[in-house]
Amino acid sequence: MLRAFITLAFVVIFNFFLFRMLPGDPIGLYARGRNQDPEQLVELRRALNKPLLEQFLTYLRNPFDSTIDSTRFSRPVWEMIGERLWPTLLLLGTAILLASIIGIWIGIRAGWKPGGRFDRLSTGSTLILYSMPEFWLGMMLLIVFAAGAFGIPGMFPVGGISTPGVDTSSPMGWLNVLWHLVLPCTTLVLIYLADYALVMRSSLIDERKQEYLTLARAKGLRDAMVRKRHAVPNALLPTVTLIFLSLGFVVTGAITVETVFSWPGLGLLTYEALRGPDIPLLQAIFLMFSIAVIVANLIAELLYVAFDPRVRS
Amino acid sequence: MSISAQRRRRGLAQFANSFRRDRTGMTGLVILAIFIATAILAPILIPDEALDVTKADGGRFESPSFSYPLGTDEVGRSILLMLAWGTRISLTVGLAATLISMVIGTTFGIMAGHFRGVGSQALVGVTDWFLVIPFLPLAIVLATVLGPSTLNLIIVIGITSWAGTARLIRAQTLSIEGRPYLERSKALGAGNWYQMSRHVLPNVFPLVLANTTLTVAIVILSETTLSFLGLGDPGAPSWGALLDRAFSSGAVSRGAWWYVLPPGICVVLVVLAFTLVGRAMERIVDPRRAS
Numbered sequence: 001m002l003r004a005f006i007t008l009a010f011v012v013i014f015n016f017f018l019f020r021m022l023p024g025d026p027i028g029l030y031a032r033g034r035n036q037d038p039e040q041l042v043e044l045r046r047a048l049n050k051p052l053l054e055q056f057l058t059y060l061r062n063p064f065d066s067t068i069d070s071t072r073f074s075r076p077v078w079e080m081i082g083e084r085l086w087p088t089l090l091l092l093g094t095a096i097l098l099a100s101i102i103g104i105w106i107g108i109r110a111g112w113k114p115g116g117r118f119d120r121l122s123t124g125s126t127l128i129l130y131s132m133p134e135f136w137l138g139m140m141l142l143i144v145f146a147a148g149a150f151g152i153p154g155m156f157p158v159g160g161i162s163t164p165g166v167d168t169s170s171p172m173g174w175l176n177v178l179w180h181l182v183l184p185c186t187t188l189v190l191i192y193l194a195d196y197a198l199v200m201r202s203s204l205i206d207e208r209k210q211e212y213l214t215l216a217r218a219k220g221l222r223d224a225m226v227r228k229r230h231a232v233p234n235a236l237l238p239t240v241t242l243i244f245l246s247l248g249f250v251v252t253g254a255i256t257v258e259t260v261f262s263w264p265g266l267g268l269l270t271y272e273a274l275r276g277p278d279i280p281l282l283q284a285i286f287l288m289f290s291i292a293v294i295v296a297n298l299i300a301e302l303l304y305v306a307f308d309p310r311v312r313s
Numbered sequence: 314m315s316i317s318a319q320r321r322r323r324g325l326a327q328f329a330n331s332f333r334r335d336r337t338g339m340t341g342l343v344i345l346a347i348f349i350a351t352a353i354l355a356p357i358l359i360p361d362e363a364l365d366v367t368k369a370d371g372g373r374f375e376s377p378s379f380s381y382p383l384g385t386d387e388v389g390r391s392i393l394l395m396l397a398w399g400t401r402i403s404l405t406v407g408l409a410a411t412l413i414s415m416v417i418g419t420t421f422g423i424m425a426g427h428f429r430g431v432g433s434q435a436l437v438g439v440t441d442w443f444l445v446i447p448f449l450p451l452a453i454v455l456a457t458v459l460g461p462s463t464l465n466l467i468i469v470i471g472i473t474s475w476a477g478t479a480r481l482i483r484a485q486t487l488s489i490e491g492r493p494y495l496e497r498s499k500a501l502g503a504g505n506w507y508q509m510s511r512h513v514l515p516n517v518f519p520l521v522l523a524n525t526t527l528t529v530a531i532v533i534l535s536e537t538t539l540s541f542l543g544l545g546d547p548g549a550p551s552w553g554a555l556l557d558r559a560f561s562s563g564a565v566s567r568g569a570w571w572y573v574l575p576p577g578i579c580v581v582l583v584v585l586a587f588t589l590v591g592r593a594m595e596r597i598v599d600p601r602r603a604s
Contacts, residue, residue: 007445131534131584132577132580132584133534135556136537139577140570140573140574142566143565143573150570158565247447248446252448271542274542275543279457282453283454286450293447297445
């Protein structure tokens with residue numbers, strides 16, 4: 001708990017000082033090409049030329065200041081992040097849920113008979129998926145299933161979250177969103193499940209060596225029961241914590257895949273911010289992603305303590 | 314020849330022998346050899362005009378043909394030649410960034426394992442911080458501050474990817490610290506530097522090498538991602554930058570698969586090859602961990 005807070009404090013401090021190292025004239029950049037009141041510019045310059053310590057204290061008082069505007073969109077950054085949060089949660093939530101179910105299932109089948117045909121096939125393919133840039137997989141899926149290459153008709157939309165003009169609050173609108181969700185979600189599921197399957201497999205293999213399994217077999221339990229009742233529940237623990245621990249890796253996938261599919265979430269917002277570069281927006285996004293990952297790590301730790309009595313002592 | 318040099322040579326020969334018997338490791342090594350040869354020969358085989366936008370002689374987005382085996386890009390350059398040139402950039406960035414990451418990771422790991430007290434705890438704290446912070450947002454922020462260039466890309470990847478190595482090396486150092494020969498060396502008056510450089514480093518080195526190979530794989534993936542986001546040198550056609558250009562020129566909606574497929578296949582092959590070689594090395598150096 002304390003560690004999480006220290007990490008968080010460092011993120012907040014780092015976030016402040018790193019961006020002060022930027023060379024150049026941020027206000028000139030901000031004012032370029034717009035009708036800015038010269039007096040307002042003088043005011044801005046004065047704020048920027050205040051001593052670093054004073055600026056730092058102002059920042060510390062409220063790192064989530066709602067009056068900070070994006071330089072590119074001229075809107076409060078935290079408001080924009082709030083808007084973009086839901087599409088990302090929908091995409092990542094669905095992808096992580098499906099990937100963990102499929103990944104754990106593959107891991108169980110492969111890890112219960114290591115070296116078998118299923119294991120060799122699945123470990124080989126998960127290794128290949130693991131070596132793949134996720135945005136490239138997304139681009140290939142787009143070319144095959146949306147752009148009409150290879151004589152396959154374009155079955156899915158090339159991007160976005162819904163067809164313009166469709167009311168997303170109606171049942172038809174939900175179906176439309178679902179239809180747009182298929183390709184980006186498939187991309188992420190394929191990439192994430194490789195990780196989950198590998199961990200589930202190796203923790204099940206570790207579990208197979210334990211004595212309590214021999215005992216369960218000696219009791220006369222069938223193989224399937226030994227697996228379902230004894231081995232899998234114990235092997236699940238490291239895998240479930242990993243799903244929370246891997247959120248940093250999940251974020252990477254979200255940024256590039258949302259960019260490829262123009263999915264209007266935080267990932268695409270990151271891409272738009274760095275193409276600017278829109279410094280205030282980038283700063284806020286970095287803070288938001290870091291906090292999300294730190295909280296996920298904390299949850300993973302608490303889960304471990306809750307489910308594994310051995311670490312409690 | 315001194316006894317230690319003889320022993321080292323024998324160890325190396327043993328390692329080479331075990332590696333040669335590892336089929337997946339050798340497969341990876343052969344793939345790598347092909348890519349490295351391409352990277353080295355690229356400037357000899359490829360005329361300078363091939364990459365020049367103004368001298369491009371093909372049509373826009375031409376599909377593969379006899380004169381352009383992998384088709385052309387949005388200005389009519391041969392994708393095959395750009396791909397070969399990209400091998401050079403992707404491998405250079407991958408290896409250079411890994412070198413930075415390994416030097417930082419090994420130094421931090423050995424020092425955190427060797428020393429006791431507040432300093433060591435601070436090192437562990439910094440390592441943990443880098444392990445927790447999500448890689449891509451951190452790299453984006455650093456790359457934006459430093460500006461887009463190949464050198465900056467190397468630096469950014471190097472300083473964001475060493476934490477895993479540091480943790481591994483620290484654990485290994487802690488197990489070495491308890492061994493009698495280090496105690497003997499301390500009793501004979503060896504200083505910290507001597508202990509770390511003469512006793513700890515040679516012992517963790519095989520593990521460092523195996524880990525390096527695995528790190529290169531991750532680093533090349535990172536390079537591809539960052540270049541795709543436009544954070545590399547815009548003039549250097551690395552595989553990631555090729556994918557970036559394919560994406561922003563609309564190759565995807567045109568269905569120009571020959572522009573998108575090859576760079577990705579190259580990334581997968583190289584990353585897979587480094588992973589296979591690294592895992593084979595790990596199996597030989599540290600059989601307990603690799604299982």
